Amino acid sequence: MKQFSNRYIFIFSSVMVIAVATLLAMAATMLQPRQLKNLEIDKKKSMLESIGIESTPETTESLYDKYINESFVLSSKGEKVEGVDAFKVVLKDEQKKPLEEQYLPVFKATPDDREKVIIIPVEGKGLWGPVWGYISVKSDMNTIYGATFDHKGETPGLGAEINTTSFERMFIGKKLYEADKFVSIGVIKGGAKEDDQHNVDAISGGTITSKGLEKMIADCIAKYNDYLLKNRN
Amino acid sequence: MSTQEKEPMFSAKNLKLLTGPVGMNNPITVQVLGICSALAVTVKMKPAIVMALSVTIVVAVSNVVISALRQYIPDRIRIIVQLVVIATMVILVDQFLKAYAFDVSRQLSVFVGLIITNCILMGRLEAFAMANKPWPSFIDGLGNGAGYGLILVIVAFLRELLGSGSVFGYPLMQKLGIYTTGYENNGMMILPPMALIIVGCIIWYQRSKNPSLIENK
Numbered sequence: 001m002k003q004f005s006n007r008y009i010f011i012f013s014s015v016m017v018i019a020v021a022t023l024l025a026m027a028a029t030m031l032q033p034r035q036l037k038n039l040e041i042d043k044k045k046s047m048l049e050s051i052g053i054e055s056t057p058e059t060t061e062s063l064y065d066k067y068i069n070e071s072f073v074l075s076s077k078g079e080k081v082e083g084v085d086a087f088k089v090v091l092k093d094e095q096k097k098p099l100e101e102q103y104l105p106v107f108k109a110t111p112d113d114r115e116k117v118i119i120i121p122v123e124g125k126g127l128w129g130p131v132w133g134y135i136s137v138k139s140d141m142n143t144i145y146g147a148t149f150d151h152k153g154e155t156p157g158l159g160a161e162i163n164t165t166s167f168e169r170m171f172i173g174k175k176l177y178e179a180d181k182f183v184s185i186g187v188i189k190g191g192a193k194e195d196d197q198h199n200v201d202a203i204s205g206g207t208i209t210s211k212g213l214e215k216m217i218a219d220c221i222a223k224y225n226d227y228l229l230k231n232r233n
Numbered sequence: 234m235s236t237q238e239k240e241p242m243f244s245a246k247n248l249k250l251l252t253g254p255v256g257m258n259n260p261i262t263v264q265v266l267g268i269c270s271a272l273a274v275t276v277k278m279k280p281a282i283v284m285a286l287s288v289t290i291v292v293a294v295s296n297v298v299i300s301a302l303r304q305y306i307p308d309r310i311r312i313i314v315q316l317v318v319i320a321t322m323v324i325l326v327d328q329f330l331k332a333y334a335f336d337v338s339r340q341l342s343v344f345v346g347l348i349i350t351n352c353i354l355m356g357r358l359e360a361f362a363m364a365n366k367p368w369p370s371f372i373d374g375l376g377n378g379a380g381y382g383l384i385l386v387i388v389a390f391l392r393e394l395l396g397s398g399s400v401f402g403y404p405l406m407q408k409l410g411i412y413t414t415g416y417e418n419n420g421m422m423i424l425p426p427m428a429l430i431i432v433g434c435i436i437w438y439q440r441s442k443n444p445s446l447i448e449n450k
Contacts, residue, residue: 009309011311012305012308017317023321024321028328031328034333035335038332042335155422157396
């Protein structure tokens with residue numbers, strides 16, 4: 001093996017670092033618009049799923065424009081805040097702020113059955129990382145119209161099952177309120193009974209994810225309490 | 234540096250570089266490298282296959298780069314240089330997956346980034362690419378990626394079938410009507426320890442068939 005001088009080693013590593021940095025910076029910058037677009041499409045796709053509409057990456061944009069007609073941001077008192085784009089609100093950042101300053105996004109949608117629903121984004125913690133989702137509520141502001149969940153890295157086959165259709169289906173028709181009292185949706189072990197309006201089955205082997213999901217729904221929707229009560233019909 | 238060799242491109246020696254790691258010199262079952270990711274991504278078939286492809290691309294291209302530069306890489310910082318090349322390749326693969334295969338990249342999540350820590354890569358760069366020409370290095374990379382991928386696919390197939398009752402997400406067990414006989418999915422299969430036990434069984438089988446692999450006492 002040839003011996004190299006210290007000078008050569010320094011020059012070699014500097015050139016290498018600069019070359020690699022340039023390459024990566026170029027790749028990242030060039031691919032960024034596509035990646036952001038993917039994230040945007042993914043968000044729209046999840047929202048559509050929460051009102052029971054399946055879409056492919058190609059059709060998502062047009063279906064979103066067709067079904068989701070209005071979006072706005074609420075304050076924690078249930079009043080509309082002007083001048084904020086609900087789609088651009090990042091829930092994770094909002095949750096770090098004090099409650100009075102949080103923006104609460106609401107999306108209004110009209111699926112094919114002409115039901116007027118609102119879509120509420122939710123975000124919380126699972127076992128290994130964040131879990132999030134969208135919950136759509138019927139115009140009585142009480143009955144769940146549909147729900148969709150996703151996660152960053154829950155255990156495959158266990159906690160990760162929250163994003164399967166069979167799990168999300170169980171939420172349809174459940175009630176958020178008992179008269180005027182907010183009770184949220186429980187995720188319980190051992191199976192919820194058929195006529196149980198406030199609970200769904202937990203995932204066996206995914207207890208911490210299930211509990212995190214339950215807390216996420218309760219915490220996030222409770223913030224909309226004022227708005228939901230005011231707009232019942 | 235040209236890839237022109239005096240010997241033909243697919244000489245017996247080069248072919249051996251390709252087939253060796255798939256069988257008798259398998260990185261997982263014989264060299265016992267890259268076990269950690271083999272445990273992590275083999276719960277389902279699809280992520281296992283994408284992971285195998287990603288590792289193959291990274292190890293093959295890194296092998297070529299290191300092999301082409303091998304005369305110029307100072308010996309004292311060679312490990313750092315190898316790591317920089319691997320890390321660069323992994324980030325590029327990750328960025329491309331995010332841009333062009335968004336769904337798959339989400340399924341694999343952190344594991345693409347963790348290719349950097351896969352011992353097979355460092356092992357091949359240090360043991361092979363530093364001492365060989367680019368073309369054989371490229372074949373060596375492909376062979377090792379394939380050997381790694383083969384084990385991943387076998388383990389993922391068994392784990393998905395017995396743990397989730399499906400193959401490639403297709404609910405095979407349910408379609409066959411096995412659940413009606415009282416059969417239940419084995420939850421243990423989904424947990425990492427079972428992957429280790431399956432890998433162990435493959436090693437056991439391979440060694441019992443090939444006594445030459447058994448170390449002398």
